[in-house]
Amino acid sequence: MIHLPKKICLSCRNFSLQETTTGLCKVVKGLATYPVKAIEESCDQWRDCGQQYFIRTGWIKGRLAREKGLDGTLGTGIIT
Numbered sequence: 566m567i568h569l570p571k572k573i574c575l576s577c578r579n580f581s582l583q584e585t586t587t588g589l590c591k592v593v594k595g596l597a598t599y600p601v602k603a604i605e606e607s608c609d610q611w612r613d614c615g616q617q618y619f620i621r622t623g624w625i626k627g628r629l630a631r632e633k634g635l636d637g638t639l640g641t642g643i644i645t
């Protein structure tokens with residue numbers, strides 16, 4: 566089955582993840598500050614970021630686990 570990513574900011578090439586729920590949209594170049602977006606937002610300029618999506622979701626899961634006092638791994642180095 567072909568992987569069809571959800572067209573949300575978290576899976577968008579123009580997105581720069583900053584926190585577990587937010588990041589910056591870099592679609593408009595040359596701004597002094599990029600607009601902040603929630604990870605589940607979207608627009609018609611969405612572009613698939615490929616593998617980066619899984620790296621981002623792993624980072625979010627690890628970060629949330631650490632905030633709960635867990636280390637984010639199960640001794641395997643794999644983020645759960």
Ligand code: SF4
Pocket residue numbers: 572573574577578579580589590591592602606607608609610611612
């Ligand atoms: S607002 Fe649009 S272009 Fe910007 S990160 Fe989200 S989906 Fe991508």
